[in-house]
Amino acid sequence: MTWIPDQVVDRLRETLASPDLSGTRYRAIRLLGRGGMASVWLAEDTVLDRQVALKVLEFEDAEGNLATRLLQEARIMASLEHPGIVPVHDAGTLADGRVFCCMKYVQGETLERQVAGLESASEGLRLMLRVVEPLAFAHSRGVLHRDLTPTNIMIGAFGEVLVMDWGLAKEIYRDGKVSTEASLGSSGDSVRSRAATTGIVGTPGFMSPEQVRGETASVRSDIFSLGAVLAFTLAKCAPEGKRYRLRQLKAICEKAMAADPAARYDSVEALAADVANYLEQRTVTAYRENILERTARLINRHSTAIVLVLAYLLMRGLFILLAKR
């Protein structure tokens, strides 16, 4: 058997890992990241002279399910034209048989890294409102993300918020209508958390209980994940406001992450509305406030007007008093 020195082992390993881009318009620049089944490379599109991100399947499974899934991901992303969803330029098979998908190269940081720099919970909440937009759009097109995590949310160099990694996404259109449920573990599903045979899809800590059990997923499963991302973000931000305000936020997260899907918000827009209501100091549907809390909130919300009225009354009182003298 041929002796292979360590440096040759390393070189061969690198050769194996690099995509064979011969015969394509792309030239690999460097590895951006590596997931369970695919790697993402920064590449140059030599025809259009621009940088792109190439997602390349590392190896094929015997049945070709992984390749089917990557192509399905590319098709789903291509069908979702939204500023918050990374555009797909191309997809196909490389000379070495690996399936690839070419996407816009987004420079920025994941939410997971970005949260450390957030100054307040309000900033985190406003960020979450922007995450909702592409997700709501996908749901309106009958697509579930099924793997929303802080690492799959990218904050671009210009502050744009993008929902990434639609590798576990599922189309739930059936017979021209949007079905409320999508079967998990069906043919073509891939797995991120456990063995392929379990049919469980998602990332532990962010996937809904029904996904953990391998049951059917719905829009409410994405709402659970969104709630988990919201809770993750808030946990990293400094708390602000009075105690009852924190209770409101907690209630929003708890409602989004309710174990029973029926007890969650019925749409991501409803969750967003509650977050927006919180930011504007309006009533949130997830929290039933008592009279004192309601009064405090109203005072806080209308503090400027109340101060002006009080100042006016004080001035008027002083004026009357002076006039009587």
Next chain:
Amino acid sequence: MQQAADKFPVTRHSVIAALQGEDPARRSHALEAITAAYWKPIYKHLRLRWELGVDDAQDLTQEFFLRLIEKDILAGYDAGKGRLRTYLRTCADRLFLNQSRDARRIKRGGEAALLNLDFETAERELTQASSSEADGVEQRFEREWLRSLFALAIERVQQQYRVARKLVPLALFERYDLAEHEGSRPTYSEMAEEFQVSVSDVTNYLAAARRDFRQCVLDQLRDMTATEEEFRAEARVLFGGLAIRRGLIPGARK
């Protein structure tokens, strides 16, 4: 560009499936394949992990693979519980510990069957390998397993190319990709001149040889693993390990 479906191989039966089958010819072939793939990693593991002397390590390696054949050690392997290479390493450790405890070493010799294993080369390789004490047992074994995997894949490529009379692409691959030192690698132009082909031919031949090498590695890996899940897990180690080790993936743990 080709359709993905055209490129995917049909499901292959691993050596484990062959070993568990009834066909003696297939069993024999499978045992040969297992021995070829794992004897060096096991021998080197015994030398380094247990600091065995050359003779003892050779005896124990012979003993281990003969037991593998005679006593059907692999019958106890459950793919659901772990990787084949980890199982084999653990079995080798257990064999060493049992024999040490019993102090009844069975010296193979005389009429006992011996496998034809090139221990001299393995011993020479041990002195050449750069793995150090700082590397853990698992890392050193993985390194040797990888070396064995690549060596067998290279043999496959060499065999295929010689049969197909693709001698120039093979020579280019050996001269460039298998060159021991970076400094000793010729440039594409130098190779083009030497083999009297164009530089673009060199590029294309090398790309094709790398594709074939990649395919041979994956084929060999399928042979060396028991299930599709194990194959995927090992492929992830194969493709992901280097990037993580070299810090190419930010935040990835070593």
